Amino acid sequence: MANVHEFDVVVVGGGGAGLMAAMNASKTARTAVISKLYPVRSHTGAAQGGIGAALGNIEEDNPDWHTFDTVKGSDYLGDQDAIEFMCREAVDAVYDLEHMGLPFTRNPDGRIAQRPFGGHTNNVTGKPVRRSCYAADRTGHMILQTLYQQCIKNNILFYDEFQVMDVLIVDGKAAGVVAVELATGELHVFHSKAVIIATGGHGRIWEITSNAYAYTGDGCAVVARRGIPLEDMEFFQFHPTGIFKLGILITEAVRGEGGILFNAKGERFMEKYAPRIKDLASRDVISRSMYLETRAGNDVNKQRFFYLDVTPEIVNKYAEIDGRTRPDGTPYRVTAEEIMSKIPDIADFCLTYLGVDPTRQPIPVQPTAHYAMGGIPTNKFGQVVIDEQNTVLPGLYAAGEVACVSVHGANRLGTNSLVDLVVFGKHSGLHAAEYALGADMPSLPDDPTGFMREQIDRLRAASGSENVATLARELKVEMFDNVGVFRTQAGLEQAVVKVQELRERFKQVKVTDTGKVFNMEMMQAWELGNMLDLALITAQSALARTESRGAHARDDYPARDDANWLKHTLAWMNGDEISLGYKPVVITQYAPKERTY
Amino acid sequence: MTTTTQPEKVVVKKNFDQVAWTWMRYSAFLLIPLAWGHIILQDVVVGVHNITTDYAINRMANMGWKIYDIALLGFAFAHGMNGVRQVFRDYIHKPETFRLVSIILLVVWFLITLVGAIALLAIQPVVS
Amino acid sequence: MQIKLRVFRFDPERDQKPRFDTFMMDVDPNDRVLDLLEYVKADFDSTLALRRSCAHGVCGSDAMRVNGRNYLACKVLVKNLGTDQITVEPILGLKVIKDLIVDMKPFFDHYRSVLPYLINDDPLPADGKERLQSPEQQLRFEDTTKCILCAACTTSCPSFWSDANYVGPAAIVNAHRFIFDSRDKAGGKRLNILNEQFGVWRCRTAFNCTEACPRDIHITQAIAEVKRAVNTGRIE
Amino acid sequence: MSSIKTTLTGYVGYRGREGHWAFLLHRITGLGVVLFLAIHIVDTSFVYFAPHLYEEILNVYRSTLFGLGEIALVFCLFFHGVNGLRIAYLDMFAPKDWTIDKTRRSAMIALIVALVMWIPSAGYMAYNILYHNFGLFGG
């Protein structure tokens, strides 16, 4: 018999969003955090560049500009009410983090330092603005550590290395989750009034990715199996500067500090595609430019990569050409030491994995699968909404990368994910606690672990003719080639067929380990099932959307089509079938315009 | 921003291990002349073959050497025995057992030091 | 290149004693040791259990002994090892649960024991903005903020091998991070904790910790600074 | 896992660098010296308590085996002393120098200094043994 635990609120996921939610919920409600990784292992720790907030510590800035930049960055697919809310809250969120002890890099005057980031501009001049608050190039690490520290301080209850495999919904309300304790293989039922899902993204379904092994989309898959739609899954961000082949991220901050992208001919190709802000254009624009350069045969060694150069000579040369100045008006000139002090970890990655010293040699980079704009649809309180009318499913919440509020629309701006985590993590926590206080404990279904055992038993019963690793490899390659930076009708159709075939083959997957203790093989097989589901939803959502918008770039439909497609996709999974629906985008102040940088 | 980085003062309660740690280091500085001096002189320069009972007695009875030897005895053996205690502390995890071992070490240290001290203090030069 | 990989194996549900499995494989010198273990799982023996997530040295999941020394498997490349014989074992001093997975609980308990969080009950700045801190004050403790709690240091420490009650270098590093933060007010409390039996005095400056740290934290230096602060009662 | 087994596995099997070996050697030499010292204090006090027995003790001292032990003892004390100074100095006065490069170097230097002091001493002591016990060099 499974162990049953009772709480007011359970938070699934111990990353930035989950910890923030737990901290806020636990102020008034009995709360527990369930995480398949130790919380400090969460992917939030990998975030490098910074967290955007219009503090105006160095130069003039305001939340409205941040709002507009985010709307424009989203290619007008973001919901503007939520974006306004987020950008306004961002300022206090950053101060909150500072008060919790986050060791931000400082200005000489003792205030939090800020730097430019792609797509963040002064709305009057159109020039890049310093909005990203940072702690060297380990901002995410500091956020994750700081939140974890505060959770310890506040005695938050953790169930570490418990993998959630099912969410319980009784009479249209959340009733808890079911998880396996990895260390023992035992099943646990977490019976609760509210559930907050904060399990992060699913970038592992692509071959070249900046994402962690754990990024298998468990949260999305679990709710999708329970009949909840996923929103805007066709929008997945490819970050232009991943380390060649490895996909490890080179933060945009490298370009913020003056790094320049070059093609095989030594041209600064972003001049062609974003004449005004060039190398600091938003990610979708740059990744797409790289694709176009590759098609034109300008990639280095014909291997689909480019050079990112932050050597002081190049930085200074182009800073002079661009007339870039420091805040005090003096020309922007850097030394190798200064660059090193701003991006120490990046330098370390380059040295460790490439043997390249970025202050002396250019870094080979290529687009890498990075961030899920889509996910579980929610409103700005984190409440999960389950249809075209935004009907709330009481007690169920989602926050962080797994959620789609939607503040990122078709393309997320750098630094905005960390903002998203803290702002919506906090509000989902507060809202869930409030909801739990006013709600009765829902009853448990008769066999709460039934659906989960069914999934495990199916894996155990499979004939074992198919190998998890082989299926995963085939999936990743297919997705990267055909559901990647650039998409076509034919490619997408092929991808759908291929993923369906892989899902079929998955039914005969091999799981040799029959043990209970840390049966990682079983978990990995289950995670592959999640990835296959999400891949299918992604490919089908992308196939349906016959326009190009943000990260979704169609060769055959190169233009944005506001008349037909200014709407969010909702995708339901019914067994092997995906059905699609659409809901309108919330527009408040900013009518869609052409997007240029 | 002007920061007068004043060191913050805090009260830290003394702890036995802390005192022992400090003791190990200060005694160590003294042991360089004492222990090295002793061993270089007796074992290398003079050499055991040239040491006779009379030599030993006379040396030990000499006032200067007496003070030197007493200091050596006091510092070296206490340093060493505390070292042994610290080593045991690493390997013995039951507090009761460790307490017992510490007491034994203390007794051993005391007895041996006592024996050495008596010999050193009481010895008279051989008249010949 | 052709290599011989030996991997420590132990399945508590089957094995009485641990064993080593040997795999011959063809790899790229630029492969991470983590990649090799993934090849094992994919192509040889899918039951191999280990922890890993980020694959680039920032999450702290995969500290293990590679050829007798602690590394993050994702941060050591085959070519760094300078040999074609590679042996992978779990980190030492924590109980092995299965294969390369050890019980991290004692490690995190030690971490928690040093109050690893900012303590400052003074009123916040009236304008609601940040507490000021000069760049120099921030640099004072920046090094120790880099810790990812991977345990490579603590499990390389001779004092910890012989007595798991020792809080260990990782906990001291995390205490240092707050003791020397100008915004924190509980440095004295932490110094008192670290002055106890199982605190800093257990460190015999064996230096394995600093050598092992994948984040290049000057651990032994941090410990020495804490010892000094305990002795002088001054945090500077 | 029993901690003694862990400890030994670590001491012997862990491929630590200079600091690791310096720690082990410091511990072994310290224990060696303290063991000798305990015996030495007791036997030397025979000079006072039982002078006639002391002569016997001196004979033991003069034996070849003991002579070799003595040579080892001198090494122990030299290394322990130099390394003790090194760690005490760094820990108390120069924490900033606990860097990888400097520590590797200082540990090597400590060993070398100890050897430089020890080798001539050992040579001279060996000469004495050979001279007195084996009648070499005209002894």
Ligand SMILES: Cc1cc2nc3c(=O)[nH]c(=O)nc-3n(C[C@H](O)[C@H](O)[C@H](O)COP(=O)(O)OP(=O)(O)OC[C@H]3O[C@@H](n4cnc5c(N)ncnc54)[C@H](O)[C@@H]3O)c2cc1C
């Ligand atoms: C390399 C890199 C750099 C980035 N840089 C930036 C940046 O500079 N600025 C920015 O704004 N954003 C950045 N991002 C994006 C941002 O870091 C992430 O989107 C964000 O951290 C996601 O946080 P989260 O809390 O949603 O998820 P995570 O932090 O990933 O947490 C997910 C949690 O869910 C748990 N979990 C998952 N599945 C299960 C399950 N089945 N059962 C139980 N628990 C589960 C995991 O254990 C984990 O604790 C970057 C991302 C990457 C990969």
Ligand code: HEM
């Ligand atoms: C010659 C000068 C000496 C110096 C500079 C010296 C220095 C030190 C220092 C600094 C320590 C502390 C090590 C630590 O805490 O990490 C130490 C430990 C020790 N010393 Fe000495 N010492 C000297 C002589 C001696 C002598 C003569 C003895 C024996 C009687 C001795 C026995 C020990 C022992 C047993 C330890 C404990 C070792 C351990 O913890 O591993 N030392 N010494």
Ligand code: SF4
């Ligand atoms: S100090 Fe270094 S080795 Fe130790 S836990 Fe932190 S990151 Fe890992």
Ligand code: F3S
């Ligand atoms: S290895 Fe251990 S003994 Fe001290 S210097 Fe590091 S904590």
Ligand code: FES
């Ligand atoms: S897998 Fe994250 S540190 Fe190695």
